[in-house]
Each structure stands twice: as structure tokens, then as C-alpha cells.
Amino acid sequence: MKKLFSLLVIVGMAAMIACGPSAQEKAAKEKAKQDSIAKVQKAKDDSIAAVKKVKDDSIAAVKKVKDDSIAAAAKKPVKGTKTTKPTGTKTTPTKTDKSKVKAGQGKG
Numbered sequence: 001m002k003k004l005f006s007l008l009v010i011v012g013m014a015a016m017i018a019c020g021p022s023a024q025e026k027a028a029k030e031k032a033k034q035d036s037i038a039k040v041q042k043a044k045d046d047s048i049a050a051v052k053k054v055k056d057d058s059i060a061a062v063k064k065v066k067d068d069s070i071a072a073a074a075k076k077p078v079k080g081t082k083t084t085k086p087t088g089t090k091t092t093p094t095k096t097d098k099s100k101v102k103a104g105q106g107k108g
Contacts, residue, residue, distance in 0.1 A: 021029070
């Protein structure tokens, strides 16, 4: 009985291996593999395009800032001309409290 069971197991395994996938199954598996590769390649290309766009945008922004600062510098007055100084508020010094004066500092 033990030999018969072993023989059936071996025959069953051989039948499973011999059947294998059909040509259609192999073709479907290969097509799925190619589709997956194409999807990854498209995602990679889209990512590269996005990075290029961000890079180009940042270069354009830097160029604009540079051009704006050059234009602003051209509008500044020439050195040596009179300019008005902003008037600020004067601060008055506060008197020290007698309790804060240390011994030996004196009054003046």
C-alpha cells in the first residue's frame, strides 16, 4: 500500500509538471510583463519631465529677480547727491533708582 501511494504521488507530480502553461497563458504572462515595463517607463519619463519643468521654472524665477534688481539699481540716485535722512524718535535716558546704586559708585 505504501508503494502504491508513493507511485500515485510521483505520477501526479509528473502529470502536473507535464501539463504546464499553454501557449496562450505564456503569451498573456509575457504581455503583462511588457505592460508593466511600459508603465514603469512612462512613470519614469513623467517624473523626469516634472523635474525638468521645476528646474526651468526656478531658473526663470532667478533670472526675473536678477533683471528686477538690475532695473532697481538703475533707478537709484547717483552717489554724491543729497538724500533725505529719515527722522527718528530720540530716546531720553532714564534716571537710575537710588535703590539700584551700589555702594562706592557715588552720585555722579
